[in-house]
Amino acid sequence: MSKNSLEGIRSYPGPAGGWGALRAVAKAVRAEMGASTNTRALLSMNQPEGFDCPGCAWPDPKHTSSFEFCENGAKAVTWEATQKRVDPDFFARHPVSELWTWSDYALEEAGRLTHPLRYDPATDHFVPIEWEEAFERTGAVLRAIDDPNEVEFYTSGRASNEAAFLYQLFAREFGTNNFPDCSNMCHEATSVGLPKSIGVGKGTVTLEDFEETDAVFSFGHNPGTNHPRMLGVLREVSRRGVPIIAINPMRERGLERFQDPQAPVEMATLGATPISSAYHMVKVGGDLALVKGIIKALLAADAADVGAGGRGLIDRAFIQQHTTGFEALCADIEQVDWATICALSGLAQGVIESIAKVYWTAERAIICYGMGITQHRHGTQTVQQLANLLLLRGNFGRAGAGICPVRGHSNVQGDRTVGITEIPKEPFLARLDRAFGIISPRAHGHNAVEAIEAMRDGRSRAFIGLGGNLAVAISDPQTTFAAFRKLDLNVQIVTKLNRTCLLTAKESLILPCLGRTEIDVQASGLQAITVEDSMSVVHASRGMLQPVSDTLLSEPAIVAGLAKASLPTTVVAWDDLVTDYDRIRDKIEEVFPDFFDFNERVRVKGGFRLRVGASQRQWDTPDGLAHFLVADIPLGLEREGHPFLLTTIRSHDQYNTTIYGLNDRYRGITGRRDVIFLNGEDLNDLGLEHGDLVDVVAGDRILAGQTAVAHMISRGSVAAYYPEANCLVPLENHDRASGTPAYKSIPVMIRRAV
Numbered sequence: 001m002s003k004n005s006l007e008g009i010r011s012y013p014g015p016a017g018g019w020g021a022l023r024a025v026a027k028a029v030r031a032e033m034g035a036s037t038n039t040r041a042l043l044s045m046n047q048p049e050g051f052d053c054p055g056c057a058w059p060d061p062k063h064t065s066s067f068e069f070c071e072n073g074a075k076a077v078t079w080e081a082t083q084k085r086v087d088p089d090f091f092a093r094h095p096v097s098e099l100w101t102w103s104d105y106a107l108e109e110a111g112r113l114t115h116p117l118r119y120d121p122a123t124d125h126f127v128p129i130e131w132e133e134a135f136e137r138t139g140a141v142l143r144a145i146d147d148p149n150e151v152e153f154y155t156s157g158r159a160s161n162e163a164a165f166l167y168q169l170f171a172r173e174f175g176t177n178n179f180p181d182c183s184n185m186c187h188e189a190t191s192v193g194l195p196k197s198i199g200v201g202k203g204t205v206t207l208e209d210f211e212e213t214d215a216v217f218s219f220g221h222n223p224g225t226n227h228p229r230m231l232g233v234l235r236e237v238s239r240r241g242v243p244i245i246a247i248n249p250m251r252e253r254g255l256e257r258f259q260d261p262q263a264p265v266e267m268a269t270l271g272a273t274p275i276s277s278a279y280h281m282v283k284v285g286g287d288l289a290l291v292k293g294i295i296k297a298l299l300a301a302d303a304a305d306v307g308a309g310g311r312g313l314i315d316r317a318f319i320q321q322h323t324t325g326f327e328a329l330c331a332d333i334e335q336v337d338w339a340t341i342c343a344l345s346g347l348a349q350g351v352i353e354s355i356a357k358v359y360w361t362a363e364r365a366i367i368c369y370g371m372g373i374t375q376h377r378h379g380t381q382t383v384q385q386l387a388n389l390l391l392l393r394g395n396f397g398r399a400g401a402g403i404c405p406v407r408g409h410s411n412v413q414g415d416r417t418v419g420i421t422e423i424p425k426e427p428f429l430a431r432l433d434r435a436f437g438i439i440s441p442r443a444h445g446h447n448a449v450e451a452i453e454a455m456r457d458g459r460s461r462a463f464i465g466l467g468g469n470l471a472v473a474i475s476d477p478q479t480t481f482a483a484f485r486k487l488d489l490n491v492q493i494v495t496k497l498n499r500t501c502l503l504t505a506k507e508s509l510i511l512p513c514l515g516r517t518e519i520d521v522q523a524s525g526l527q528a529i530t531v532e533d534s535m536s537v538v539h540a541s542r543g544m545l546q547p548v549s550d551t552l553l554s555e556p557a558i559v560a561g562l563a564k565a566s567l568p569t570t571v572v573a574w575d576d577l578v579t580d581y582d583r584i585r586d587k588i589e590e591v592f593p594d595f596f597d598f599n600e601r602v603r604v605k606g607g608f609r610l611r612v613g614a615s616q617r618q619w620d621t622p623d624g625l626a627h628f629l630v631a632d633i634p635l636g637l638e639r640e641g642h643p644f645l646l647t648t649i650r651s652h653d654q655y656n657t658t659i660y661g662l663n664d665r666y667r668g669i670t671g672r673r674d675v676i677f678l679n680g681e682d683l684n685d686l687g688l689e690h691g692d693l694v695d696v697v698a699g700d701r702i703l704a705g706q707t708a709v710a711h712m713i714s715r716g717s718v719a720a721y722y723p724e725a726n727c728l729v730p731l732e733n734h735d736r737a738s739g740t741p742a743y744k745s746i747p748v749m750i751r752r753a754v
Contacts, residue, residue, distance in 0.1 A: 010668045017228065021070070025074040088115055108496045119509075135564070138464070142174070143566060149443075150454075153464055155420045179446075184739050186407070189740055209366060213400040215243050218244060231254055248282070249284045278355075286346050323628060329629075365395050371743075373386070387403060471503055474726070475731055493559075497510070522554070537606070646698075647719050647743070676707070691709075695754060
């Protein structure tokens with residue numbers, strides 16, 4: 001069947017960006033903002049005196065242009081600054097039982113929440129409530145809980161540093177380190193894996209490094225959809241003639257060619273810049289095998305060069321001075337055979353050797369990666385193998401080189417930096433206790449998967465969510481939804497209605513907060529918050545739009561209100577902190593030495609970069625050295641009767657669980673999400689055709705009635721949309737080191753729909 005004969009499925013011939021992106025921005029503005037003066041907010045996004053994009057965490061350049069937003073950033077702003085309202089009249093018209101039948105897209109599309117609400121089980125409606133009563137109802141439940149570890153404090157990465165810092169202070173004074181966080185579902189493998197390798201769980205590069213690099217390796221991410229502003233940087237790298245090696249199971253337009261909306265000649269001539277110089281479709285789940293293969297090829301070529309009288313291809317001086325574990329790595333790589341590497345990666349030995357040659361030819365190299373690396377049972381180990389590859393040639397701590405995990409949420413990294421962690425270290429807790437006169441708990445708390453397990457088993461009784469939509473974001477909705485409904489308390493601090501709000505507990509509250517784009521005025525005057533981007537730069541963000549409702553409170557104010565109601569003997573001056581956010585930042589500085597002169601430095605245009613030890617070849621590990629770490633290649637990811645590995649993907653009209661629309665332009669999908677992407681040859685082998693209806697089966701779990709779409713994807717691999725395909729991932733299918741659900745290596749079988 002022709003791809004163009006299916007409803008909503010067409011080939012997309014254009015580049016990423018370009019006129020398609022501009023049309024999409026215009027459509028989003030018309031649909032959500034209309035003729036509103038709020039449209040001027042787009043010109044203030046990512047500007048020094050404006051607000052930080054509520055979308056991805058890609059950093060801002062030092063010299064900003066007239067507009068520093070991408071298509072998805074514009075969608076994020078129009079989504080937040082919409083003219084649509086979800087007010088008390090809305091909830092009077094729609095009982096929860098009806099709202100539950102709405103799609104996730106329809107729930108958030110309804111508009112911005114305007115009033116605090118509580119669920120009335122007698123009428124099955126959310127009803128308006130005053131803020132003080134909302135705080136008191138929350139506090140009453142929390143005060144009645146004997147064990148603080150029966151409460152889960154969830155955080156979304158869109159929370160500011162100030163809100164996140166107060167939130168962790170609230171939870172620790174309450175008595176728990178239960179901090180399930182959106183990091184647990186995306187880059188936790190980075191946060192857990194890299195500290196053991198290089199002493200820091202963050203990237204080591206800056207934007208300036210891309211100007212000096214000799215090669216970029218892009219593993220497991222799709223910048224055209226998930227962080228489009230990165231394409232401008234990759235465009236400049238490509239135009240310098242620097243090789244960009246794309247390694248991804250699917251062909252993604254943003255890694256192929258890009259038309260820069262800010263390049264008049266490209267736009268006028270309908271031209272485009274090629275992005276990747278080579279594109280290798282690794283098999284889903286095969287990245288660890290591939291990286292070990294690259295290392296194997298590098299070590300073999302190094303030995304041959306030395307044997308021929310050369311100096312070798314690895315940096316022996318760096319390895320001797322700065323690392324440990326090199327011999328163990330060599331022994332591990334020696335025993336891995338090429339047949340295994342090629343079978344599991346899906347790439348031929350010669351192809352892998354060609355990737356290695358680009359790497360050893362480059363004096364300075366950057367490795368970028370996304371959740372295509374981290375969201376596997378072996379995600380932490382793969383991250384560490386990427387670090388091994390960089391260490392072999394000394395590609396840390398010098399210009400144009402390093403590791404670049406590409407984060408999602410705009411402050412997901414900052415939340416972690418200011419204390420949102422279930423595994424806190426003693427020096428941090430000691431400083432926190434001194435700063436506030438509290439006694440923090442020392443026992444490790446729950447991550448996201450552990451929180452759902454505790455809720456399922458009755459070991460957790462209350463949940464407070466600072467943003468996000470955890471019940472939809474996490475794996476195994478079958479288990480998760482039931483676990484939420486067993487709770488005594490479900491509190492959601494959000495800007496829009498989502499499905500997690502509808503999972504009603506004995507007491508359920510929706511507390512609407514200011515958005516990133518909105519003016520925040522406290523007793524001392526206009527406030528700014530701060531965020532940290534994916535390259536460790538902290539900068540200020542100031543909303544400029546009038547709040548959608550006079551009833552809204554800021555996240556810091558809501559956290560303080562909950563804390564005061566829940567901690568009757570609190571020793572923290574909550575009101576004083578919220579009056580002026582500078583006071584919160586003073587306390588952050590007191591607890592975290594890297595934030596020295598916080599208020600002064602954040603007022604400088606562009607903010608400041610936090611210390612990243614590995615960027616200066618300072619390894620914050622117990623022995624002060626970087627570590628080569630070994631890992632076994634995972635065998636048998638496919639199970640008997642489940643010959644394919646499925647990866648979940650985001651559409652182009654989506655950011656995490658937020659669905660802006662039902663299109664996926666670059667993959668040619670319009671007005672639908674009920675599709676699964678397969679290799680055409682795999683379809684033929686199954687006796688299926690493009691356009692057939694199929695069921696995706698993972699054990700006793702089924703994603704039914706999907707339309708099969710022939711696509712450029714590696715053999716043995718399939719892809720379906722997140723979060724719809726989360727039903728295929730059992731809660732226990734996660735990385736044991738980081739707790740990250742294995743959304744991107746799900747063993748499945750494909751059958752004709754029954």
